Amino acid sequence: MAKILLTGGAGYIGSHVLNLLGLDGSHEITILDNLSTGRKESVLFGELIIENLENTDAIDKLFKEKNFDACLHFAGSIVVPESVSNPIKYYDNNTKNTYELLKICHKYGVNNFIFSSTAAVYGNTPDGICSEETAATPLNPYGKTKYMTEWMLEDFSHAYPDFNYVIFRYFNVAGANIDLKIGQCTPDATHLIKIAAQTIVGKREKMAIFGDDYNTPDGTCIRDYIHVDDLAQAHVDGLNYLLKGGKSTRLNCGYGHGYSVKEVIATMKKVSGIDFKVEMAPRRDGDAEKLISKALKIRDVIGWVPKYDDLETICKTALEWEKKI
Secondary structure (H helix, E strand, O other): OEEEEEEOOOOHHHHHHHHHHHHHOOEEEEEEEOOOOOOHHHOOOOEEEEOOOOOHHHHHHHHHHHOOOEEEEOOOOOOHHHHHHOHHHHHHHHHHHHHHHHHHHHHOOOOEEEEEEEHHHOOOOOOOEEOOOOOOOOOOHHHHHHHHHHHHHHHHHHHOOOOEEEEEEEOEEEOOOOOOOOOOOOOOOOOHHHHHHHHHOOOOOOEEEEOOOOOOOOOOOEEOEEEHHHHHHHHHHHHHHHHOOOOOEEEEEOOOOOEEHHHHHHHHHHHHOOOOOEEEEOOOOOOOOEEEEOOOHHHHHHOOOOOOOOHHHHHHHHHHHHHHO
């Protein structure tokens, strides 16, 4: 039985990964979270330890006591506009705290590391389609700080031959657990589908489209949306890959096709049957025009097989979850 640490495991994505790992029942799981955006109710398995990553003495003690076999690191700050207005927070949490975590992993021989990265590292590409070999040109501190961690992982892997990682570059994660046991509970969420669901159920009076003058067919940004349960399965597959001796790799997490903001809103109106209020607003700083994955490598390397590649399914689960909470 492997001993696994999930940092940020009470958050949106971490809790969905925890759910799959817990259902499998073959690991001893510890969750480390300060509950700044996560919540206790989302921790369905394992032992929850409420602590801040910057408290390195407490983290060091935890590693010494637990003798972990792997670390899955989800405890990042993720809001693009906030990273532009408050970069200090992002360099503190996404860069400094991760650096300290990696030092402790090295100290205690935790040589299997899974990192929650982002397609935001790509920035604007000529055609908006990104493979793992596409040059990284992040547009905002969020993407830059995530990419800095990727550099650190590469350097660790080169310097310490026993250390291996899987970097998952997420595209747009959305939806809720297919059984509606957990879902997105992030306060003041900035995700399109979450905001649309909140508007439908009356938690918001209206929502906005940030820019309709992009060089896309309908003028709005295009993204590759992936169901959170499929993303969670990728992490389980990645963990099994590392525990079986897999070598360091970087993998896109997406379906390989995209939808515009207006297409997503139309789908939310269709699945809900409600014509909710949508207004136009200026572009946001740091938003890329189009981000779509080339996602063949993840299937080849770790054997990932998605189950929920359907925008209506993603939208329906998000909406049903929003009705529930």
